[in-house]
Amino acid sequence: MFDSLKKKLQNIRTKFASNIEEAAEVEVEPQQTSGTAEAAPPLARPEPPAALEERERPTLINRVKVFVREREILIREKDIEEPLAELEMVLLENDVALPVTDEIISRMRADLVGRHRGLGASVDDLVVSTLRSALCGVLGEGLDLLRYVQEHERPVKILFTGVNGTGKTTTVAKVGHYLQKNGFSVVIGAGDTFRAGAIEQIVTHADRLGIRVVHHQPGADPSAVLFDAVQYAKAHNIDVVLADTAGRFHNRANLMNQLEKIRRVMKPDLVVYVDEAVAGNDAVIRADEFNRTVGTDAVVLTKADMDPRGGAAISIAHTVGKPILFLGTGQGYDDIMPFEPRAMVDELLGGGD
Amino acid sequence: MLDTLGNSLKDAVKKLSGKTVIDRAAVDELVRDLQRALLSADVNVRLVMQLSQSIKKRALEEEPPKGMGVRVHVLRIVYQELVRLMGRTGEVSLEPQTILMAGLQGSGKTTTTAKLARYFQRKGLRVAVICADTFRPGAYDQLKTLCDRISVPCFGDPAESDALAIVREGLPRFRKQYEVIIIDTQGRHALEENLIQEIIQINEIAHPDHRWLVIDAALGQQASEQARRFHDAIGIDGVIVTKMDGTAKGGGALSAVAETRSGIVFIGSGETIEDLERFDPDGFISRLLGMGDLKALVERAEEAVSTDEIDVNAMLKGKFTLRDMYKQLEALNRMGPLRQIMSMLPLGGMQIPDEAYDITSTKMQRYRVIMDSMTPSELDDPSIIGSARVQRIARGAGVTPEDVRELIKYYKIMQRALKGMRGMDGGKFNMQRMMKKFGGPGR
Numbered sequence: 041m042f043d044s045l046k047k048k049l050q051n052i053r054t055k056f057a058s059n060i061e062e063a064a065e066v067e068v069e070p071q072q073t074s075g076t077a078e079a080a081p082p083l084a085r086p087e088p089p090a091a092l093e094e095r096e097r098p099t100l101i102n103r104v105k106v107f108v109r110e111r112e113i114l115i116r117e118k119d120i121e122e123p124l125a126e127l128e129m130v131l132l133e134n135d136v137a138l139p140v141t142d143e144i145i146s147r148m149r150a151d152l153v154g155r156h157r158g159l160g161a162s163v164d165d166l167v168v169s170t171l172r173s174a175l176c177g178v179l180g181e182g183l184d185l186l187r188y189v190q191e192h193e194r195p196v197k198i199l200f201t202g203v204n205g206t207g208k209t210t211t212v213a214k215v216g217h218y219l220q221k222n223g224f225s226v227v228i229g230a231g232d233t234f235r236a237g238a239i240e241q242i243v244t245h246a247d248r249l250g251i252r253v254v255h256h257q258p259g260a261d262p263s264a265v266l267f268d269a270v271q272y273a274k275a276h277n278i279d280v281v282l283a284d285t286a287g288r289f290h291n292r293a294n295l296m297n298q299l300e301k302i303r304r305v306m307k308p309d310l311v312v313y314v315d316e317a318v319a320g321n322d323a324v325i326r327a328d329e330f331n332r333t334v335g336t337d338a339v340v341l342t343k344a345d346m347d348p349r350g351g352a353a354i355s356i357a358h359t360v361g362k363p364i365l366f367l368g369t370g371q372g373y374d375d376i377m378p379f380e381p382r383a384m385v386d387e388l389l390g391g392g393d
Numbered sequence: 394m395l396d397t398l399g400n401s402l403k404d405a406v407k408k409l410s411g412k413t414v415i416d417r418a419a420v421d422e423l424v425r426d427l428q429r430a431l432l433s434a435d436v437n438v439r440l441v442m443q444l445s446q447s448i449k450k451r452a453l454e455e456e457p458p459k460g461m462g463v464r465v466h467v468l469r470i471v472y473q474e475l476v477r478l479m480g481r482t483g484e485v486s487l488e489p490q491t492i493l494m495a496g497l498q499g500s501g502k503t504t505t506t507a508k509l510a511r512y513f514q515r516k517g518l519r520v521a522v523i524c525a526d527t528f529r530p531g532a533y534d535q536l537k538t539l540c541d542r543i544s545v546p547c548f549g550d551p552a553e554s555d556a557l558a559i560v561r562e563g564l565p566r567f568r569k570q571y572e573v574i575i576i577d578t579q580g581r582h583a584l585e586e587n588l589i590q591e592i593i594q595i596n597e598i599a600h601p602d603h604r605w606l607v608i609d610a611a612l613g614q615q616a617s618e619q620a621r622r623f624h625d626a627i628g629i630d631g632v633i634v635t636k637m638d639g640t641a642k643g644g645g646a647l648s649a650v651a652e653t654r655s656g657i658v659f660i661g662s663g664e665t666i667e668d669l670e671r672f673d674p675d676g677f678i679s680r681l682l683g684m685g686d687l688k689a690l691v692e693r694a695e696e697a698v699s700t701d702e703i704d705v706n707a708m709l710k711g712k713f714t715l716r717d718m719y720k721q722l723e724a725l726n727r728m729g730p731l732r733q734i735m736s737m738l739p740l741g742g743m744q745i746p747d748e749a750y751d752i753t754s755t756k757m758q759r760y761r762v763i764m765d766s767m768t769p770s771e772l773d774d775p776s777i778i779g780s781a782r783v784q785r786i787a788r789g790a791g792v793t794p795e796d797v798r799e800l801i802k803y804y805k806i807m808q809r810a811l812k813g814m815r816g817m818d819g820g821k822f823n824m825q826r827m828m829k830k831f832g833g834p835g836r
């Protein structure tokens with residue numbers, strides 16, 4: 041995941057840098073004698089380090105530059121207009137939702153325009169740090185589930201929510217497996233009593249993993265099932281209750297009310313909203329609705345293995361302002377990765393490699 | 394947020410109204426807003442860029458038809474280009490057929506399989522389904538439960554791990570007795586090469602008549618790439634967009650259609666078996682753009698500029714189909730008492746049999762239901778409808794065979810009436826202009 045975004049961001053970075061440098065050189069132009077071959081603005085700039093070396097060559101233009109090196113260059117909007125437009129494209133192509141893209145772009149613009157920089161300072165550093173703070177601002181902090189469970193009163197009750205087919209049930213199984221591997225005991229509540237085959241699905245997963253499932257009949261009240269699961273955990277000193285629920289659309293008031301009732305009855309410590317990495321702009325709308333109607337404490341993003349882009353992570357994290365807990369990366373029980381935003385941003389922007 | 398988008402698009406459109414010459418800035422603004430609407434509906438970014446380029450080019454280069462305002466001219470181009478992008482609406486025949494379902498994990502294949510079974514069952518066909526998902530826990534139970542509700546047989550085996558074995562065994566079992574066989578498969582994506590190979594093999598074994606790709610309405614920019622891989626693997630000939638009852642716009646499905654050069658066949662609009670709709674391109678476009686009235690607007694404008702002429706000569710030469718008849722009836726029905734209208738038409742001294750007038754709107758409704766249960770070839774050439782077909786159509790439409798025969802009889806009367814017009818001079822007459830005189834369609 042994120043490979044394509046990473047590659048594109050690297051290109052953009054170079055583009056910003058060369059555009060700003062170009063602007064700087066244009067500003068210098070009046071002072072130089074015309075006619076020198078080197079005076080032509082660099083069109084396709086090589087890698088920034090190479091560019092710097094070139095600048096040290098004692099050509100006429102470089103000598104001129106030495107005079108103005110101490111002078112400050114003001115970054116103007118038009119200098120970065122083009123790379124900003126390109127960045128916008130890159131974000132959109134990588135499934136960052138339109139409003140979130142807009143926000144990142146305007147942050148970048150606000151941060152860069154009007155900035156002074158000494159000609160000596162590296163443009164690249166400036167661009168990278170601006171992009172980094174824009175992305176970090178959007179992605180927020182992560183959440184360490186193991187620590188969370190460690191630090192809270194048991195049983196820790198986790199309610200999984202989300203629209204249809206995003207991977208809630210599979211995630212419940214994976215998280216159960218992850219917690220068990222790390223020494224915690226787990227019980228699952230089969231709160232999807234609606235979808236055909238849903239109980240069979242979760243029971244099969246749990247059997248394979250040796251996890252206990254509390255379930256009722258198809259069509260039963262999900263609140264009652266999940267209440268029982270919590271009671272079971274209390275009676276048996278289980279560390280964590282994982283509550284599966286039926287998928288539902290945020291625009292169905294009765295189903296959202298049902299979820300709200302579940303929340304009142306089982307009083308979860310964490311409400312984990314599950315969506316998929318391949319979701320486009322709707323990710324923002326539904327994440328927002330779920331957050332407003334039943335609340336969201338953390339997010340799991342599934343099916344990251346389908347999508348090397350990963351923009352939905354940025355969209356959703358930005359919209360609900362809650363940490364991303366895990367990425368789901370396949371259909372196996374081990375296909376789950378704790379999410380670390382800083383590591384991801386570092387990865388995206390690369391250390392110049 | 395999306396409403397704001399729809400609104401800003403509307404504002405941009407408004408700026409063009411009342412203009413008589415194309416204003417480049419106004420077109421730019423419209424195209425920019427259009428881009429934003431399409432992007433936030435998840436249409437592929439490159440596709441959006443291409444589309445907006447050609448819209449802009451045409452808007453600036455093409456002369457608006459005489460009498461058409463700039464605003465409508467540009468909107469008409471937008472509409473035409475979107476329709477072009479959408480491709481043809483996937484044709485659904487009511488012949489015996491095998492359908493292979495394909496798609497990403499969780500896109501809605503199993504639910505849609507059951508919905509399709511219901512759809513064909515309602516059309517009076519005998520349907521069976523095969524569960525070739527041997528991976529997802531509970532997959533068989535899910536499909537079996539849904540099929541039991543509508544008494545459709547479902548073949549599968551939760552203990553079997555080889556999907557190919559299931560298909561090999563299930564198909565011959567159903568082929569003799571059932572007319573429509575639908576094969577549900579497990580979810581897979583473009584990067585899962587072994588699973589792509591699996592569906593290639595299922596396709597080879599089953600020789601399905603259709604390979605339909607099920608796309609979640611919320612799917613984002615991945616849609617194109619995923620569709621391409623499925624298309625390369627098995628040749629997708631139709632797309633089904635699911636979960637349109639949510640707030641997603643389905644732009645990803647549009648990208649998938651563009652990629653596979655197919656069309657959208659059905660829309661999934663809910664979790665129950667009944668929540669399946671035939672695709673309506675205009676509704677889909679309205680939803681994409683967040684503005685409701687594009688087609689109606691364009692049509693009204695076009696009508697004002699040049700009314701379509703109905704070629705009576707073609708009809709006289711025997712090209713009068715059931716579809717034509719229905720269209721005519723619909724149009725005429727809107728204009729008031731049929732007898733009165735007919736007497737005003739320039740039909741010379743021709744005799745119209747009394748039965749031709751005897752058509753009420755309840756009857757119209759019944760005719761529509763009956764015609765919905767017919768195949769395209771039956772609609773085009775009702776003479777092929779023998780008694781076996783009458784039975785099937787009646788079963789599908791939930792009416793008696795007499796009702797079906799009555800419709801066919803009515804058709805024959807109309808056809809004869811038209812033949813009687815042969816030789817009338819001025820074979821072309823302007824139906825629409827006539828209609829307008831009597832209050833016009835759409836009232």
Ligand SMILES: Nc1nc2c(ncn2[C@@H]2O[C@H](COP(=O)(O)OP(=O)(O)O)[C@@H](O)[C@H]2O)c(=O)[nH]1
Pocket residue numbers: 202203204205206207208209210211287342343344345346368369370371375498499529580582
């Ligand atoms: N490729 C992939 N498939 C997944 C992932 N998580 C879930 N799935 C699949 O997505 C489908 C729907 O998952 P499910 O857990 O039933 O979704 P729910 O309806 O939200 O409970 C199933 O076929 C899962 O195997 C993931 O991270 N990667």
Ligand SMILES: Nc1nc2c(ncn2[C@@H]2O[C@H](COP(=O)(O)OP(=O)(O)O)[C@@H](O)[C@H]2O)c(=O)[nH]1
Pocket residue numbers: 204205235287289496497498499500501502503504505580635636637638639660661662663664668
């Ligand atoms: N609201 C709604 N839910 C749907 C629709 N189609 C499928 N679903 C739900 O989406 C989820 C995944 O569907 P399923 O058929 O299991 O997907 P599959 O993994 O592709 O077979 C289930 O919860 C279905 O009930 C639809 O059109 N609308």
Ligand SMILES: [Mg+2]
Pocket residue numbers: 208209210232238284285286287
């Ligand atoms: Mg589930």
Ligand SMILES: [Mg+2]
Pocket residue numbers: 502503504526529532578579580
């Ligand atoms: Mg399925």
